Amino acid sequence: MQYKRPLFHIVKRKDPPWYASAGIRLLAVLCALLVCAAVTIILTKEDPMSVFSTVVQGAVGTKRRIWTLLQNSAILLCISLAVTPAFRMQFWNVGGEGQVLMGALATAGCMLKLGNKVPAPVLYPVLFLASMMAGAVWAFVPALFKALWKTNETLSTLMLNYIATQLVAYYVVLWENPKGSGTVGVIHSDTNAGWLPVLLGQKYLANILIVLAVLVFLTIYLNTTKHGYELSVVGESERTAKYLGINVTKVILRTASLSGALCGLAGLLMVAGTDHTITTSLAGGRGFTAVMVSWMSHFDPIMMVITCLFIVFLERGSGEIATVLQLNTSFSDTLTGIILFFLIGCEFFIHYRIVRSGKAENKEVSHV
Amino acid sequence: MIQQKPTIKLRGITKSFGGKKANDDIWLDVYRGEILALLGENGSGKTTLMNILAGIYFPDAGTIYLNDEEIVIRSPKDAFSYGIGMIHQHFKLVEVFSAAENIVLGAEGKLDMKEAKQHISEICKMYGFRIDLDQKIYDMSVSEKQTVEILKVLYRGADILILDEPTAVLTPQETDKLFNILRSMRDAGKAIVIITHKMHEVEVLSDRVAILRKGKFVGDMLTKNTNAQEMASLLMGRPVELNIQHSDPVDPKPRLEVRGLTVIGEDGVTKLDDVSFIANSGEILGIAGISGCGQKELLEAIAGLQPVQSGTITYLEDSGTKEELVGKDPFDIANMGITLSFVPEDRLGMGLVGNMDLSDNMMLRSYRKGKSAFVNRKDPRRLAERVVTDLSVDTPGLAVPVRTLSGGNIQKVLVGREISTAPTVLLTAYAVRGLDINSSYTIYDLINKQKERGVAVIYVGEDLDVLIELSDRILVLCGGKVSGIVEGRGALKRDIGLLMTKLGGGAPDAV
Numbered sequence: 001m002q003y004k005r006p007l008f009h010i011v012k013r014k015d016p017p018w019y020a021s022a023g024i025r026l027l028a029v030l031c032a033l034l035v036c037a038a039v040t041i042i043l044t045k046e047d048p049m050s051v052f053s054t055v056v057q058g059a060v061g062t063k064r065r066i067w068t069l070l071q072n073s074a075i076l077l078c079i080s081l082a083v084t085p086a087f088r089m090q091f092w093n094v095g096g097e098g099q100v101l102m103g104a105l106a107t108a109g110c111m112l113k114l115g116n117k118v119p120a121p122v123l124y125p126v127l128f129l130a131s132m133m134a135g136a137v138w139a140f141v142p143a144l145f146k147a148l149w150k151t152n153e154t155l156s157t158l159m160l161n162y163i164a165t166q167l168v169a170y171y172v173v174l175w176e177n178p179k180g181s182g183t184v185g186v187i188h189s190d191t192n193a194g195w196l197p198v199l200l201g202q203k204y205l206a207n208i209l210i211v212l213a214v215l216v217f218l219t220i221y222l223n224t225t226k227h228g229y230e231l232s233v234v235g236e237s238e239r240t241a242k243y244l245g246i247n248v249t250k251v252i253l254r255t256a257s258l259s260g261a262l263c264g265l266a267g268l269l270m271v272a273g274t275d276h277t278i279t280t281s282l283a284g285g286r287g288f289t290a291v292m293v294s295w296m297s298h299f300d301p302i303m304m305v306i307t308c309l310f311i312v313f314l315e316r317g318s319g320e321i322a323t324v325l326q327l328n329t330s331f332s333d334t335l336t337g338i339i340l341f342f343l344i345g346c347e348f349f350i351h352y353r354i355v356r357s358g359k360a361e362n363k364e365v366s367h368v
Numbered sequence: 369m370i371q372q373k374p375t376i377k378l379r380g381i382t383k384s385f386g387g388k389k390a391n392d393d394i395w396l397d398v399y400r401g402e403i404l405a406l407l408g409e410n411g412s413g414k415t416t417l418m419n420i421l422a423g424i425y426f427p428d429a430g431t432i433y434l435n436d437e438e439i440v441i442r443s444p445k446d447a448f449s450y451g452i453g454m455i456h457q458h459f460k461l462v463e464v465f466s467a468a469e470n471i472v473l474g475a476e477g478k479l480d481m482k483e484a485k486q487h488i489s490e491i492c493k494m495y496g497f498r499i500d501l502d503q504k505i506y507d508m509s510v511s512e513k514q515t516v517e518i519l520k521v522l523y524r525g526a527d528i529l530i531l532d533e534p535t536a537v538l539t540p541q542e543t544d545k546l547f548n549i550l551r552s553m554r555d556a557g558k559a560i561v562i563i564t565h566k567m568h569e570v571e572v573l574s575d576r577v578a579i580l581r582k583g584k585f586v587g588d589m590l591t592k593n594t595n596a597q598e599m600a601s602l603l604m605g606r607p608v609e610l611n612i613q614h615s616d617p618v619d620p621k622p623r624l625e626v627r628g629l630t631v632i633g634e635d636g637v638t639k640l641d642d643v644s645f646i647a648n649s650g651e652i653l654g655i656a657g658i659s660g661c662g663q664k665e666l667l668e669a670i671a672g673l674q675p676v677q678s679g680t681i682t683y684l685e686d687s688g689t690k691e692e693l694v695g696k697d698p699f700d701i702a703n704m705g706i707t708l709s710f711v712p713e714d715r716l717g718m719g720l721v722g723n724m725d726l727s728d729n730m731m732l733r734s735y736r737k738g739k740s741a742f743v744n745r746k747d748p749r750r751l752a753e754r755v756v757t758d759l760s761v762d763t764p765g766l767a768v769p770v771r772t773l774s775g776g777n778i779q780k781v782l783v784g785r786e787i788s789t790a791p792t793v794l795l796t797a798y799a800v801r802g803l804d805i806n807s808s809y810t811i812y813d814l815i816n817k818q819k820e821r822g823v824a825v826i827y828v829g830e831d832l833d834v835l836i837e838l839s840d841r842i843l844v845l846c847g848g849k850v851s852g853i854v855e856g857r858g859a860l861k862r863d864i865g866l867l868m869t870k871l872g873g874g875a876p877d878a879v
Contacts, residue, residue, distance in 0.1 A: 226740075233724075236722070245699025
């Protein structure tokens, strides 16, 4: 029996320097844009350059759009940062959605019940505390189950998303305003009680600054504190953690709660910072997008900033094509999909290379 | 009975992993009717080379000839079609299947179990295998599992057999049996390649030895024309001494007293049954036994990792104070002021974190020190630097994940960290498993130095030659019980081997 030599095979590369991996990613984006252009021409007969310029216009075309881009990125970044400590511990928290909703629900509840009744210096700390507690509880429960009975946290965090959505739905009906509208309406539109302040005339600035603070805190927490070190050890190997006498249960509960608390904070930013109301679709899938962001950034907070900006840029830009060029939104989703496909796919080429199968020249063997 | 023409010729085989050349232009000949020992240090590329022959890896460059005809091996299936079969270090068997079912698994053509069994029985008779074909794998000893693996390869008609460190898991008696089988296969005209780094195995078993060093082929020669000293020198590329020093214990005092220790595992199986002994300071207590006889549980119980059913583990200080260790976790033990170091069997899964770099791994034991919420990375980095220089760890830097180092260097990092705390008790489990000769001797040296410092060393080992040379006393475990404690000096391998299988002549429960 004789087999043919394969044309090429795959070889793992040495960890490439940063500029090489950046170059590969850039190349991937360029390839993606080429494919996008081709798809655009074939499907819509539009000029791809005008489509691209519409994307850029839509994302950063005006000052207001830039602020919106930053605000949306900040919220996505906040949730991405929030799920990261859990991920570093290999606790697959896909319950960001539910934890955000719980934080939002707590915020809305406190605003409704305490707004205009207690002074602002009391109200704001209560809002922050309540939202973070609510998010933390939503992550603490699956963590407790995992620590005690080794239940699968992916399932339990996911299930809690549905419970959170239903809870919000219940309270939306309860807090309906005006009656019969089916919505909560803008909370305290007259006094703005519990609203995050407008800084330097920019209503999104407070949100962005808070997320930047979270970014700094989490970078320090993960990389330089004993807690951050412990959670990495637990994530890498529970056996090692036990060998060192680390209380694994405690670390799991603590880290998951932190993760949930920061998701809850994201809920606060949405309710008190931008929307000033609550709906069941408040999180809008960002709890799941955050999972992807965290993974794509290799759990590195700084990389997450870039990834979030990029994803929101695509989202906003492709949304614009849908309206301006009167294509339906599925088309913009297609383009976003193509770009993400190339970006994630290029990871393969960062770690492996393809080699043409060579042949050694035939020398005679020399024995020692 | 050596044929003049090689059946397999490897020419210019090259294979890189992430920029590191595991095999660099290797030329190797394999002859029928001959046992070839492939000798090399860890990371010298022995297993990679054989994996290429067995179709697991595809070479970056080079050609393979079978009986002078060029062949291409793209997969293990291709390899089988050329009659090449490999028995890997880690067995790949289905636990709930019987021996016969595992053997026929994956073979092509119509399956007739009766006929297949008969065929297997014939193979067994031919080479002297003894096995119950209907026994389930989960009921089998390691040596029986290995037999199934070998039969599987033979059943598929392989006549070029590659065995990757087959004796690592066997007792001396089992090793002898395996060697006899390999000899009878050689005499039947098969080509046998055994990967090993044990010099005495090369000497007693092989007809020819080929030596690899750092991915390069150093040379091959007839075993009868060489000796251990010469092979070791070729292996290292420089002359080496092969002696373990053995000094008499200085002023030994009882340090650790274990009484009636019984451990029942999570599965309800008794792992340790009424184990009692005393470990003295300044002494190496060797622990011998077939793997899985309670060695792991014993060390983990002492280190506070294993729940104990009954019995006591008492730490005796020089001042006469006694501290009970049962019921304490590693953190408690450290807080009691007892520096107990433990080099576990599972280096990357327990002793170290593979994805963390060297200094972060140094920190594992000490990061809790101080009240600050932040970790101190300066001291661990200094410690890492010191360990790297003192133990000559071969690493591109301190910031590389420790898993990327070779086995010997990983162990040096672990042992280096564990002894850096100036322990009074040092527990080591298979400290040189998978290590090459050079690293092994470094580790023996380190352990001996600890002993001279007055540390009570408990050394769980598998190589009886080394246990006898290194230990002051040897405790033999068999099925979780102590089957004997013998003086290390002048102990006979045969006697210990018998104790390991509890054929110790009437004193199975002796302490």
